[in-house]
Amino acid sequence: MNPAANVHIHLEESKCIGCNHCIRVCPVETANIAYQDKDNNIKIRTDPEQCIFCGACIAACYHDARFFYDDTERFFQDLAAGVPIAVMAAPAIQTNLPRWKQLFTWLRRRGVTVIYDVSLGADICIWAHLRLLEKEPRPIITQPCAAIVSYCERHNHELLPFLSPVHSPMACAAIYMRQSGIQDPIASISPCIAKKIEHASTGLVQYSITFKKLLQYLEENKIILPDEESDFDHAQAGPGTLFPLPGGLRENLDFLTEKSLHIEKKEGAGVLKYLDQYAVTSAEHLPDVFDVLHCANGCLLGPATDNEQNIFKLHKQMQTARIGVVRDLQQSKERLVEYDRQLRLEDFLHTYTAFPKKYPVVSEEALEQPFRQVQKFDPDKRLIN
Secondary structure, three states, X not given: OOOOOOOOOEEOHHHOOOOOHHHHHOOOOOOEEEEEOOOOOEEEXXXXXXXXXXXXXXXXXXXXXXXXXXXXXXXHHHHHOOOOEEEEEOOOHHHHOOOHHHHHHHHHHHOEEEEEEHHHHHHHHXXXXXXXXXXXXXXXXXXXXXXXXXXXXXXXXXXXXXXXOEOOHHHHHHHHHHHOOOOOOEEEEEOOOOHHHHHHHHOOOOEEEEHHHHHHHHHHOOOOXXXXXXXXXXXXXXXXXXXXXXXXXXXXXXXXXXXXXOEEEEEOOOHHHHHHHHHOOOHHHOOOEEEEEOOOOXXXXXXXXXXXXXXXXXXHHHHHHHHHHHHOHHHHHHHHHHHHXXXXXXXXXXXXXXXXXXOOOOOHHHHHHHHHHOOOOOHHHHOOO
């Protein structure tokens, strides 16, 4: 079963005016369906079998007609019912939720048992990629981005042999938490709505909470965070803190291999075009690592964040982390040796599923109907917009 089958971008039909802006920004040609409501008004909805859940249409919809659900409500309901839940937070929380340390204190008081930094999973992801490339040198496409994985599984199966088998940083963190003895259900807090697909696929994380829905919950319930701060429940992570930035994995690999690998990166609008090009390129011309993200600004401004934030301010904050990583490069190399002693590469590998391609078949009659509605009956008129 396709893990995305129960994941949808929803439409509030009364707000949709059929402006087609969602279609223009969507990277997947077949992911939207235009239809007429009972009053013959044009509406646009997503096809859940085609959508990769990147969230581009939500950010682009001027009329707030598109929206998504995550597991925020269920998470707090279960906490209130006494369910012990462990939490992992994406590194972008530090730029998207300024009072994140106060939030951690409040979550612990609500019943959260432990809080891990996904940067730790990113460190493991880096280690796993290095060991994989040593063991099996071949061109790979990185897969921290769930929307990219969804595209490969649903629309371009030729990319699947190149998709890195190393789990995403979030999944690596979840595996590490389990190996550390944490048995409670795990909730992720992230800027990504597509993580819900990843969690359904791997079964490693039970709740997908987004920054946007979490902030809405705090505001709607008039939550006042305490003054007391608390941090993660483990030693500080290493260069994985750079993962929210575009090219974050590339920068990490460059640090630790002294730029001995040929690494290229792409992100943002048009990235799927480059993936399609990659699929038809001979292996001899491919980079060792192709680092790809769907969001132009990486995870700093994912689809479940406040996209009105000042990008210069966010990058300045991340630059501080970058300086620290460069300063502690030797410590990062020592961390790799420690992982060699503690971890097994096989535990952090993932396999992918080539879901059947289900593209709609459009009949000649269906193509004729719109032309008749706008009274364009001859070929010349049909060429004029």
